[in-house]
Amino acid sequence: MYVDIGNALDAEPRLTRATLERLDERVADAHDRIERGRADAAHGYAALNLPDTADPDAVRAAVDRFDDPAAVLTVGIGGSALGAATLAEALGGDGLDHYVLDNVDPAHVDALLDSLPLGDTVVHVVSRSGTTAETLANFLIVREAMDRAGVDWTRRTLVTTGADGNLRELAARHDLPALDVPAGVPGRFSALSTVALPVAALAGHDVDALLDGARAEADRLAGSLFDSPAYAYGAVCYALERRGAAINAMVPYAESLEYFAEWFAQLWAESLGKDAVGQTPARALGATDQHSQLQLYRAGPRDKLVTLVRPRERPRIPIPETDLDGLAYLGGGSLGDLLDAEFRATEASLAAANCPNVRIELDRIDERGVGELLYGMEAACVLYGELAGVETFTQPAVEWGKRAARGLLGGGDFEEADAVGEKRRLVVD
């Protein structure tokens, strides 16, 4: 992973090289704390050990029982779905279609189950807590649909979950193959583990290369942001947020990284949104959103950092020659040339408008590159959390809504459910 922070300096909000050099002293201390946390396999920090603690053989053994499926359905939500979706989209299916069931919209669930070849689908149900309502409800519906289709769901299901909880109980009751979530690794930091690697292994991807890429990024964590791409990114994001860049627009210039932007959004929001600080992740896609968001990034409020991500190598699709006036300049070139010209032009246009931006590049979007990117973003997030002094690895604010919903559905007596009824109303219809 290559990180170029040049365009993040001397823009608006203003961040200078001198400021970064001063901040680097705190990066050194933060790195020491992170390394101590890793050495102790402390909660959260343990995620940064996954390149060495993940067990690719166990993952392969778990999926080998499924004989060449046509489709894999990940049933999970948040960190229990976004990692798998990111790996499947970035690396491709190789003939294996990947579907994600990470919401409880009846119309969508119905249509998805209708479209799936249930008899030839592997269901990977994932929940760290083993109690998440959306995941468990969806799984009960999926298995019933398989029952109705005469498919033995116990032979088509793989579970990844914690030591206890409803899902562990279901797995034990039906003797389902079950992988353990890694200890001390919050969901949003678990893509490089039993939570998402099974999907990559099922599609025949090189899980070791994914972990090698992550390990290469881990080996570059150092006591200075000027020696570590991941820390350079985390430190710049933090320093710009401190100066007013409350929004981080993540803009991959590759369709296959669109889910990566979703994954990044959970990582950034759920890890850093605490104590009235945090940088709001916005998702966009290059070049598409040049035609929808760029106007705002260039001419709107000075409250953004834009992160542009691209692979250095792309497949080649030549653009046919044409004698149409005004188009001849495209002919003979390639679609990748056009996309890369758009990338560099957008980057320069942001700089010209004094909008801070960072360039993140991979050699190519393959197992190693994706491993570098995911690990790099996780380490950047951990460093940002250290500098901001927030609890990076918890997400207490999400529990209020869960209790309220559970109470509304008769799942217990929760004061939050009462508060739902006290909504202020001013209906205009």
Ligand SMILES: O=P(O)(O)OC[C@H]1O[C@](O)(CO)[C@@H](O)[C@@H]1O
């Ligand atoms: O893996 P679980 O326990 O089902 O949780 C799913 C997601 O829900 C959250 O707990 C937020 O509600 C996320 O942190 C997590 O990734």
